[in-house]
Amino acid sequence: MILTGELIINLIITLFRIAGGLFLAIVIGISLGFAMATKPLVRNFFDPIVTLTYPLPKPALVPLTMVWLGVTNKAAVFVIFLGAILPVIINTFHGVKSVDDRLIWAAKSLGTPEKNIFWKVVLPASTPYIANGIRIALPVAFIVSISVEFVASRAGMGNLISYYSDFGFYDYMFAVILVFVLVAFVIDRVTVAIMERYLRWYDGK
Amino acid sequence: MGRSKISVRGLSKVFNPLKGNPVVALENVNFDVEEGEFIAIVGPSGCGKSTLLYMIAGFIQPTKGEIIVDGRRINSPGPDRGIVFQEYALFPWLTVEGNIKYGLEEKGLDQDEIDEKVSKYIRLMGLEGFEHKYPKELSGGMKQRVAIARTLAYEPEILLMDEPFGALDAQTRELLQEELLRIWEETRKTVLFVTHSVDEAVYLSQRVIIMTCRPGRVKNTVNVRLDKTLSREDVITSREFVETRHKVWVDVREEVMKHYCIVEG
Amino acid sequence: MENEAFSGAERAVSLNLRETIGSFISSAYSILVIAIVWELVGRSEIVPYYFLPPLSDVLRSLVVHIADGTLLYHTGVTLFRAMTGYVIASFVGVSLGLLMARFKSANWFFEPIVALLLPLPPLTLVPAFILWFGIGHLSKIMMVIVACVFIITASTYHGVKNINPYYVWSARSMGTSESKILRKVVLPNALPFIFNGLQVTLPISLIAAFVFEMVSGGSGLGSVEIYSARFFKAPELYSSLVLITLVGFIFDRIILKIRSRILSWY
Numbered sequence: 001m002i003l004t005g006e007l008i009i010n011l012i013i014t015l016f017r018i019a020g021g022l023f024l025a026i027v028i029g030i031s032l033g034f035a036m037a038t039k040p041l042v043r044n045f046f047d048p049i050v051t052l053t054y055p056l057p058k059p060a061l062v063p064l065t066m067v068w069l070g071v072t073n074k075a076a077v078f079v080i081f082l083g084a085i086l087p088v089i090i091n092t093f094h095g096v097k098s099v100d101d102r103l104i105w106a107a108k109s110l111g112t113p114e115k116n117i118f119w120k121v122v123l124p125a126s127t128p129y130i131a132n133g134i135r136i137a138l139p140v141a142f143i144v145s146i147s148v149e150f151v152a153s154r155a156g157m158g159n160l161i162s163y164y165s166d167f168g169f170y171d172y173m174f175a176v177i178l179v180f181v182l183v184a185f186v187i188d189r190v191t192v193a194i195m196e197r198y199l200r201w202y203d204g205k
Numbered sequence: 206m207g208r209s210k211i212s213v214r215g216l217s218k219v220f221n222p223l224k225g226n227p228v229v230a231l232e233n234v235n236f237d238v239e240e241g242e243f244i245a246i247v248g249p250s251g252c253g254k255s256t257l258l259y260m261i262a263g264f265i266q267p268t269k270g271e272i273i274v275d276g277r278r279i280n281s282p283g284p285d286r287g288i289v290f291q292e293y294a295l296f297p298w299l300t301v302e303g304n305i306k307y308g309l310e311e312k313g314l315d316q317d318e319i320d321e322k323v324s325k326y327i328r329l330m331g332l333e334g335f336e337h338k339y340p341k342e343l344s345g346g347m348k349q350r351v352a353i354a355r356t357l358a359y360e361p362e363i364l365l366m367d368e369p370f371g372a373l374d375a376q377t378r379e380l381l382q383e384e385l386l387r388i389w390e391e392t393r394k395t396v397l398f399v400t401h402s403v404d405e406a407v408y409l410s411q412r413v414i415i416m417t418c419r420p421g422r423v424k425n426t427v428n429v430r431l432d433k434t435l436s437r438e439d440v441i442t443s444r445e446f447v448e449t450r451h452k453v454w455v456d457v458r459e460e461v462m463k464h465y466c467i468v469e470g
Numbered sequence: 471m472e473n474e475a476f477s478g479a480e481r482a483v484s485l486n487l488r489e490t491i492g493s494f495i496s497s498a499y500s501i502l503v504i505a506i507v508w509e510l511v512g513r514s515e516i517v518p519y520y521f522l523p524p525l526s527d528v529l530r531s532l533v534v535h536i537a538d539g540t541l542l543y544h545t546g547v548t549l550f551r552a553m554t555g556y557v558i559a560s561f562v563g564v565s566l567g568l569l570m571a572r573f574k575s576a577n578w579f580f581e582p583i584v585a586l587l588l589p590l591p592p593l594t595l596v597p598a599f600i601l602w603f604g605i606g607h608l609s610k611i612m613m614v615i616v617a618c619v620f621i622i623t624a625s626t627y628h629g630v631k632n633i634n635p636y637y638v639w640s641a642r643s644m645g646t647s648e649s650k651i652l653r654k655v656v657l658p659n660a661l662p663f664i665f666n667g668l669q670v671t672l673p674i675s676l677i678a679a680f681v682f683e684m685v686s687g688g689s690g691l692g693s694v695e696i697y698s699a700r701f702f703k704a705p706e707l708y709s710s711l712v713l714i715t716l717v718g719f720i721f722d723r724i725i726l727k728i729r730s731r732i733l734s735w736y
Contacts, residue, residue, distance in 0.1 A: 045500040052501065055718030057677040059593075059684065060692070060711055063699030067520060067707065102294040105264045108282040110308035110359055124298045142591045143677070150596065150685045151696055158594075162685070165597035177594045184591055201298045203341035 006160060007179060014149065014156040015183075017073060018141045021080025025137055029085045030130060033092025034122075050089060058083035058140060059147035066152040076148045076156070083144035084137035091136070095129025096122055128202045131195045138191060142184050208276055209237040210395045211261065211363065215270035217420075218256055230256045232420035233270070241393040245406035247453065248416030248424075249461045254399045257421065258367050261397065262288050274363070284312070287361030291368040293348040295340040301351050302327070302336040308359035326354040329388070346377035353381075357388070363395045370405065382409060383437060390433065403457055407431075407450045408440065415456045418463065425456050520702040531705035532712060541694070545713060548679050548690040551607060555614025556675040563619045564664060567626025572652070584620050592617040592678065596685050605686045610679050617678040618671035622664070629663025630656055662733055669725050676718055691717075 036043040061079050069075035099122050107121045108114070149158025157180045164173035216234040219227050230253040238244050246254045259265050261272055263282040271278050274285060295304050305326055309319045327333060330350040340348055349369055356364065370378040386409060389396060400406050406413045407429055417424045429449050431440055440446055505525055511517060512524030535541040569576040570584075592613060603609035633656055641655045683692025691714050698707035 048498040048501050049504070052715070052719075055673065055722045056711075056715040057673065057680050057718055059677060059681045060695060060714050062684065063695045063707060064711060067699050067702065067704070100294065101264075102290050102292065103296060105259075105262070105282065106288065106290070106294045106296075107307075108264070109262060109284075109286060109288050109361075110355070111284050111311035121296070124296070127298070139591065143593055143681075146591060146593050147681050147684065150593075150681075161594065162597050165601065170598075170601060173597060177598065180594050181590050201300075201339040201341060203297065 007176060010155055010157050010160045010176075011179065011183065013073075014145055014158070014180075017076045017156065018080060018145050020077040021145070022084050022134075022137060022141050024077070024081045025084035025088055025141075026134060028081075029088025029133070029137075030092050032085075033089045033130075033133075034096055034118075036089070037093045037096035038118075046089075050086060054086055054090075058144050062144070062148045062152055065148070071152050071154060076145065076153060079148050080141050080144050084141045087136040087140065088130070088133040091129045091133025092126065095126030095133075098129070099125045128199050131199060135191065135195065138188060139184075146180075209273075210240040210242070210275065211238040211397070212273040213237070213257075213261070213270070214273065216257070216260065216267050216272065217269040218253065218260065218265070219268045229420035231267075232422050234421065234423055236414055236423055236426070238395060238397065240395055242412065243389055243396045243398065243410045244412050244414060245398045245400060245410035246414045246416060247400055247403060247406045247457055248421065249418050249457065250401060252416045252418050252460070253421030254401075254416055255367050257416075258288075258365050258397060258399050262286055262365050284359065285361055286363045286365055287356035287359055288365045289349070289352050289356050289367065289369045291371045293340070293345075293352045295348055295352055295355070297340050300337050300339055301332055301343070304340070304351055305355050305358050308355060312359070322358050326358040329357070330354040330384070344377075345373050346381065349373065349381060353385070357392075361394075363397065366396065366398045368400055369398075371400070371402075378405075379437065385409065386433060403450060403454045404441075407446060407453055408437075413449075413453050415453060415460075418460045424460065427453050427456075520704045523704040523708065527705045528708040528712065532709035535706070535709065541709070541713060544689055544691050544694045544710075545717065548676070548683065548692065548714075549717065551610040551682075551690065552614055552675040552679040554607075555611040555679070556618060556672065558611070559615045559618035559671065559675070560622055560668060562615070563622025563667065564626050566619075567623040567664075568630060570623070571627050571630035580623075584623055587616075588620045588624055593681050596682055599682070600686055605688050609686070610682045610690075613682050614675045614678045617674050621671050621674070622667040625663045625667030625670075626660060629660030632663065633659045665729055665733060669729065672721050672725050673718060676714075676721060680714060 032042075032046065036046055058079075061082050065075040065079040065082075069078060103121050103125060104117055107117060112120050145156070146158040146161075149156035150162050153159045157176060161173055161176050161180075164170070164176065213234055213236050216231055217229070218231040219229050221227050234257060246257065248254050256265070260267050261274075261279075263279050263286070266280060273279070274283075279286075296307065299307065302323055305323050306319055309322055314322070327336060330353060332347070332350055332354060335343065335347065335351075340351065343351065353369070370381055373381065382405065396410075398406070398409060408431075411429055413427045413429060415424045415427065416422065427449060429445075431443065431445055431449075433440070435443070508522065509525045512519075512522050512527070532541070566576075566580060566584075570580050571577070595616070596613065599609045599613050603612050637655050637659065638651060641651050646654060679690065680692040683690035684696045685692075687693045687697070691710050695707060695710040695714070698704070698710060
């Protein structure tokens with residue numbers, strides 16, 4: 001009984017952190033990806049930064065955010081955000097870059113003014129890529145959240161796992177691991193199902 | 206004779222003019238198109254016929270020369286010129302209905318008018334029952350029907366078609382050719398039809414413009430006088446068809462052989 | 471096509487040193503800007519030293535600790551764990567994938583296991599692995615294996631299963647024996663898929679070893695970084711970050727090189 005109560009509270013904490021970090025990563029990542037694909041100035045600035053930070057194992061940022069923001073929720077959300085944003089940026093960028101010129105031409109000759117091309121064509125045409133970026137960012141967010149909770153948190157599933165392990169409650173520890181894995185699995189499936197529902201027009205080429 | 210519908214004057218296009226290897230796609234192209242005329246443009250692959258069409262559509266700018274439509278020099282896409290691409294270029298995220306609606310909504314028509322036109326062109330192109338399908342669920346022929354319906358629904362005065370039936374199988378191709386002719390007879394729009402099929406050009410058009418290989422120039426113009434009221438069988442076995450076809454074919458073949466220029470580009 | 475090839479060759483010839491430097495500055499100026507801002511902010515003491523030490527201090531610490539061998543030692547430890555696990559995972563993963571694709575019984579047995587373990591975030595198991603395998607090399611290597619092996623298995627399996635049957639038929643009709651078909655047709659065809667698996671898992675091997683070191687301590691770059699953070703030794707913290715990024719970057723380049731060499735036909 002004690003386990004269930006603690007489990008639910010900590011699961012909610014972890015999921016909130018993941019949701020917060022992912023939300024920021026998606027909003028800022030999509031905007032940046034679009035800006036980089038359409039504005040050479042923005043691209044020139046961020047391209048080397050993305051290239052340089054891409055191979056960085058994202059959990060390595062945990063100690064850094066620990067120093068910056070302490071052992072706080074803010075730190076956890078921030079490091080999840082940092083881990084999840086790159087795949088969103090990169091996929092959005094490629095999505096925008098791969099929009100067929102002819103679609104834009106077709107829209108223009110059907111009367112769409114230049115300033116609306118983005119909303120009418122570029123954005124809907126790149127949604128499959130953006131969705132893919134989010135799909136990749138999702139497990140990264142889970143991994144980073146667990147890492148940050150192992151080493152720099154007073155709550156959350158990772159914290160609970162290492163707590164039970166430190167005090168030798170191995171049965172509890174495995175129960176928490178199992179729940180977390182199940183929840184991660186279900187969230188991934190649900191995300192994929194939602195994406196497939198909304199992208200059923202996409203022929204995957 | 207009155208003013209031409211489309212007038213192409215001294216048109217040239219050079220790609221990469223400032224870089225290492227400029228490619229002269231078109232050089233000093235001149236021709237006029239009358240209102241309601243059906244023109245076919247034929248030539249070997251890579252002769253710049255699509256480039257020519259894209260410039261008339263206003264998607265790319267000429268290096269030299271000008272294009273005049275209805276007395277106005279054009280430099281951007283406009284609602285007076287509708288285009289149909291070989292690869293359909295349907296919006297994959299919109300249904301058949303959504304695609305046909307697109308231009309009408311951009312035009313700002315009211316809902317009743319939109320619905321009426323959509324159902325009219327769905328009927329015209331034989332798309333009943335497919336209204337709520339997405340492009341990926343359709344065959345190539347059906348996709349091209351939707352693309353043509355989308356362009357026609359917008360009611361442009363000029364129809365620009367870039368090898369629209371090039372990716373279709375032979376049967377579908379013939380079927381759509383006949384439907385295009387029927388629609389043209391009904392609406393008498395001005396049509397510019399790019400193809401590399403000599404048969405298609407002669408069967409469909411009133412006048413065939415033959416292009417030279419890179420750089421593309423107008424090599425010859427052949428008038429076609431066929432009785433379009435006859436059935437397809439009767440048309441393609443008629444003496445006029447065979448003779449005209451031969452005339453065009455000799456010109457095109459000469460170009461292909463001269464350069465052997467299957468430098469796709 | 472010909473034109474493109476030509477212009478490519480021309481570009482290669484005209485590429486001289488000045489252009490290289492020029493294009494580097496124009497393409498990486500943001501890095502320079504960040505480096506300068508970093509140095510200035512660090513020097514200005516707007517933020518505490520442990521928060522952001524000047525870049526020059528970080529670089530000095532990097533040089534000092536590389537020179538005295540400590541950082542190289544820890545990098546070596548992390549690399550040893552990641553690579554050992556990665557190599558084992560590659561062998562096991564590819565063999566398992568091939569077995570599953572070729573033999574129904576193997577597939578029947580392993581398929582549910584792989585399906586279950588593939589989506590599992592392996593790092594949740596760190597405390598369990600400490601329990602089972604201690605905090606030495608073994609636990610970290612095991613973690614790297616678990617994190618990588620199922621991805622490689624799945625990609626190998628798909629590579630073999632995705633083969634165009636025409637290739638197999640035409641090989642058979644030319645008299646290739648069944649045992650040779652595996653080596654001469656099936657394997658080359660699966661290679662791009664296998665490589666995808668190997669490419670995806672290489673950084674994962676590094677992450678698995680690194681995070682394990684962060685959590686369990688001992689030695690390795692991960693433990694250096696978390697230790698520096700706990701004791702607010704900022705230059706060491708940043709220099710271990712720089713080093714791990716560098717290792718990740720080199721890994722990435724190596725696999726791309728190998729890929730382009732082996733799969734030049736793909």
